[in-house]
Amino acid sequence: MNGQHAPQSFDRVLSSMCTEPHPAARTAAERFLATNPGDPATYGTIAELESRAVELLCTVVDHPRSGPDLGYLTSGGTEANLQAVRAARNLAAGGDVNVVAPESAHFSFRKAAAILDVELRTVPLDRDHRADIEAASAAVDENTALVVGVAGSTEYGRVDPIPDLCAIAHETGARMHVDAAWGGFVLPFHDVPWTFADAPIDTMTIDPHKLGRAVVPAGGLVVRDPATLDALAIETPYLETHAQATVTGTRSGAGVAGAVAAMEELWPDGYRETAQRCQRNAEWLAAAFADRGYTVVDPSLPIVAASIPTPIFEELRSAGWKIARTDRGELRIVCMPHVTRDTLRAFLSDLDRIAESDGSRTAGSR
Known part of the structure; x- marks a missing residue:
């Protein structure tokens, strides 16, 4: 690689939600460049590290318990949000389903709706750029499979009223998803309800490769109940493991290792x-x-x-x-x-x- 293709400096990057990885994350990532968490029976060490990554994420988001069956490391927030929609659709009673999300929801939900063929209903925001509770309540119906709240919106960094949205979702029989892709590593130090301890959230997106200071790619999906991942699983007959809940098969071992290193170095x-x-x-x-x-x-x-x-x-x-x-x-x-x-x-x-x-x-x- 010649000088014309040197990595871009972050010196004048002011609108990105990614940043320089922590040195410990960079070092760990380089050691696992050729490993694949998607084949855990072959790459056992990186599978163990992914279990550790999920345990650490559970700590960050105040999950009531901890374990490797409560999530996985995704390619980023888009994949995690898509998986939350997919799980909700798969767990719904059947028929046409819809997802209710605030106008501030990341555009990945539009991708998810198109890919999964579900209706996306967006509701307006209040004067503080947060989801309007009355509008959200009016938008849900018996076909709503998922209600989305944002914890650290992309444009204004706002946190939706997560407990209220969760109540609306569960009263309707829908699931509750929180997109904390960017905000998840800064919100633990702000006095605002957003975690699994604050409301019976079903799924959450939180990305170590943003404010978590991991290398790219290292997103995260955390679930309240292992049954959510079961709803995503398909059989993998030619692998030693019997099923796979992830979207992608081959995944980044470097991202997993870097995420663990960053979180162990920096939390809290x-x-x-x-x-x-x-x-x-x-x-x-x-x-x-x-x-x-x-x-x-x-x-x-x-x-x-x-x-x-x-x-x-x-x-x-x-x-x-x-x-x-x-x-x-x-x-x-x-x-x-x-x-x-x-x-x-x-x-x-x-x-x-x-x-x-x-x-x-x-x-x-x-």
Whole structure:
């Protein structure tokens, strides 16, 4: 590999939910590059590590018990969300089923609905960008197989009222899924109900390769009851193991090993320090935007959304900043571990220079 194909630097990456892996995760991943958790009878060591990964994830999400039969390491949040929908569909009484999710739900649920041929019903958000409980209650019916809540939404970092949504789901006979793909490793250090201990959740997505500091790919699916994985299993006649619940056959041993290494290294104190530092950076940045006259969405988790004029946004992209926008068009910055205060100062310096050059310092100059 020549210099033209060197890995991209994270120096100017401000809108990604992935980050630099922890050094321990990188080292562990390199040792297991050729192993396959999808064939546990052949690759016994990585199978043991996956069991350890699931136990650690159960600890993070306050599961009432722990064991290797309570989840597995996925390729990412998309696969985990798809599997939650698939399990709910398979466990439903039959006929056409639907899934109720807030408008803030990740686009992976649209993929899941299309692949699995289920109806996806999206419900509006309240003024704080969280799922509207009355709308969710009105949307469920006897054909609802799954209700989805988001714990750390992609655009604004909001946590839906998980216990209320869970009550709505179970009163209807549906299952409850929480998508904590990004938020799962920061929410343990915030006072908000989102875990298996807070509500009788059935399935949860949580990704070690995001704020968990594992290598990519290392997503996670955690289930309340092993019967959920049984509902996903198919026979595997040419393998020594009799069944497989995962979507993919061959999976990343590197991702599993890296996830275990990161969680063992960082849980809980390292994650707590990271969560607090990222939150301080988000609040500092939000205040800096407000001081400049931009409208900002309050960062309850370390995501900042600010109404930056489109020409300024485009010039910032041209200057090399890897930034993105919300569906409403706001600049969206995710204060991941690699996003330092110095990086944010450099970004604001470019923002000020560009805004001054075109004479529009506020969001009102679109």
